[in-house]
Amino acid sequence: MRKFPMIAALALTASAGAIGSLTPTATAAPTGGVHAAHSCATAKAGYAACDALHLVNANGQNVGSAGQIQPMAAAKGRKVRPAAISGKTPSDIQSAYKLSGLKSGGKTVAIVDAYGYPNAERDLGVYRSQFGLSSCTKANGCLTVMSQTGSTTSLPRTDVGWSQEQALDLDAVSAACPDCKIVLVQAKSASFADLGAAVNQAAKTAGVVAISNSYGGGDAPDSTYGSYYNHPGIAVTASTGDNGYQGASYPASSHYVTAVGGTSLTTASNARGWSESAWSGAGSGCSTANQAPAGQNSAVTHCTGRAMADVSAVADPNTGLAVYAPTSSTSSSWAQYGGTSLSSPLVASVYALSGNTAGYANTLPYSNPSALFDVTTGSNGTNQYWSQAGTGWDGPTGLGTPNGTAAF
16 A cells, blocks of 8 residues: 655645636647636635636637637527537536436525626526526526625625636536526635635525535645534535645545546447546545545545545536636626536535435445446546546545436
């Protein structure tokens, strides 16, 4: 057995959007100038990064994986020609994860992010109309937008990068669980104190059964921040990050949450109709600060403490979700999004569909791992234990991806 390496990143260093920032930082380009851009920029220690990535070209325009420019919304509420929009659709997500026809009975998924997004309801309406989903508005009680204090009228000021994150989260929940109600809780800043206060607000909001957190920083102890994420009876999910095997990321490294890694998802001529491999950007690693959740076996994870991920879903932006998201404080367009910011709300939605969030929900998949799609190919680095996908648990994809709701 290899010796456990010390993870040095105990400070909560991360990327987060500066107020009104429109300049994304970019990851390495795959081909033809198409590359994944981070929605949120770097911030100081004690703050979080959102994990949203979207495909752009060399001019910063939203494009599909083949480089095609993505459209704005059609005029007068008309739908855009489907072939013009690149990325997975709700039908794709439901097919890939065997969710088609499942209903939550109107259960509520909460999304926690930082800063304001004034056009959240408008943009969500464009997305849901395009794909034939039922209306989800404030007026019909499907959508609620509130601050970390619970106010629905006094909301934080706008940040375009974090607004993009919120659009991704709203559309991901809609794709996986069209009948779920959604509560969007906006922290006044990307500090862990404010984001944590927003999680607590989400947890005390009536009807919430799952809370998605698509952000993270370096490893940190639950003794400092765990009270924000310790909500038995509610499935709290968190993204593992988009930088591959770099060590643990909080809050995904918390003992109390379901750490959600990432895959690449493509169609295939097999019985499932889809194929998945570990996404090279999916975060993984061992916490030096927190205990493993019940069911996680150190003989398998080779971590002395908490290992991430627990489970996973699509996160590769090159195989990501079609999203209608802001390009400025007033304008929006279609784009293709990924990052573990996509996988976290997808898994939160599966918990809502399962109707089973008793106790600590992150222990449930360990009780029935055979009910997941095991991801056995791909890697996010060179480490034997924490980077290579394989049979059973592995770092980038955890125990696997949803196969219906049986594992949840």
